[in-house]
Amino acid sequence: MKKLLFILPILLFISNHAKAGGDEKLKAIDKHEKAVHIKDGWIRDPYIVLGPDDYYYLTGTTRLPKDPKEQTDYYNTGLGEKSAVGYKMQVWRSKDLIDWEYLDSPFSLKETPLFKDSVQVDWSKQRLWAPELHWVGNRWLMVYCPKFVSGLALTNGPEIKAPWTNHNPKTFLDKHDPSFFMDDNGQSYLLWGFHKFYIRPLKKDFSGFSGPATQITPANRKMGHEGTTMLKFGKKYVYIGTAWSTDKGRKGSYNLYYCTSDSPTGPFSERRFLGRFLGHGTPFKDKNGNWWCTAFYNADTKPLDSKNIQKRDLSDNAYTINQQGTTIVPLEIKLQLNGDVYIQAKDPHYAVPGPDEVQKFQKSVR
Structure with a gap:
């Protein structure tokens, strides 16, 4: 007692x-002024979407559920032979972005046509990267990679759960970091790429492509090396992509950039700066109508102190200020008088390029 x-x-x-x-x-x-760390736990490429049931859904590149190494190898990069990434998609949901309910693993590579007849698979070496969830009328659409197993799958109803339908699985193979975009007119597209990036229209039933692929790029340079997606504001298409600030792999900060166009296939404007330490983050709108971008730990050192980070040259290694887990960073998004779109992180620690940034940007007009 x-x-x-x-x-x-x-x-x-x-x-x-x-x-x-x-x-x-x-x-x-x-x-909606500063970054907020909303959830602990090992994750890369966190993706948040507000569903039709007024819940936010969170997924991303994760370990296997209850992996004991999450505590002993907390800052695993998720890359290479020592990758901690598993072969299942984990999902959480929340009403307020703070309290998250675990929905287990509603999707696994084991359930896909690529593996269903396989008997000799070393599952310790299979990975599921960067899943995205999209509501498409009365069910959920999910895309995932890496390219060796990449695919597009659909639920059979409004709940995120098996069974999943994989139309023509071979059609969607070899697509690094696929992302889904649906235009106002109902036409949907798949985007993907690694250094070279493509967009291709999808059939109405998502069973394949309805037209040829188009390579897309900013007017003045390549977008980056991965993690692209597309949004639309007004009449402008905003193409968003990921690159290291130095243009060298795992050197500097992992950033987001964007360009705009009057068409989803381009031509696009010059590449503009969106936010530092936001690489492979995904913008989403909250219930108040405010825009955020997800952010995560991607570095070869422990997270840096954010004090005076704007003045620090980070070119000698891979660095971040993001703690392990999921962080959301407020975005300012404005339609300009000329119809173009201005986007930038609002938190000062994310809002400006660092001294290690290779590209020199013209000051955007808000």
Whole structure:
């Protein structure tokens, strides 16, 4: 009894402390001024979408569920032979972006046509990267990679769960970092690429392509090396991509850039700066109509202190200020008088290129 009386105040303190921390984060989300770390746990390429049921859904590149190495190898990069990435898609949902409910692993590479008849597979070497979830009328569409297993799959109803339908699986192979975009007129597209990037229209039933692929790029240079996606604001198509600030692999900061066009296939404007440390993040709109971008830990050192980070040259290694887990960074998105689109991270630690940035940018007009 004495032991219980000793433990109860400690548990109450922890509970109240956690609640206070959650309240502060909710206030920060409402203010929409600074980055907010919304969830712990090993993840890359976090993707958040607001579903038709008023829940936010979170997925991304993850370890296998309950992997004990998550604690002992917390800063694993997820790359190379020592990659911690598993072969399942994990999903969480939340009403407020703070309290997340775990929905387990509703998709696994084991369930795909590529592996269903295979009997000799070393599953410790199979990876599922960068899944995205999109609501397409009355069901969910999911795209995933790497290119050796890349695919497009559909749920059979409004819940994110098996069974999944994989139309013509060979059609969607060899697509690095696929992303899905649906235009206002209902025409949908698949984007993908690694150093060279492509967009291709999809059939209405998503069973394949309805036209040829078009290579797309900013007017003045290549977009980067991976993690592209597309949005539309007004009449402008915004093409977003990922690159290291130095243009050298794992040197500098992992950033997001964008360009705009009057057509989803281009031609596009010059490449513009969107945000530092936001590489392979995905913009999403919250319930208040505010835009955010997901961010995650991608570095070869532990996270840096963000103080005076704007002045630090990071060109000698791969660095980030993002803690392990999922961070969301507020975005300012404006339609300009000429119809073009201005996008930039609002948090000062993410808003400007660092001294290690290779490209020299013209100052955008807000």
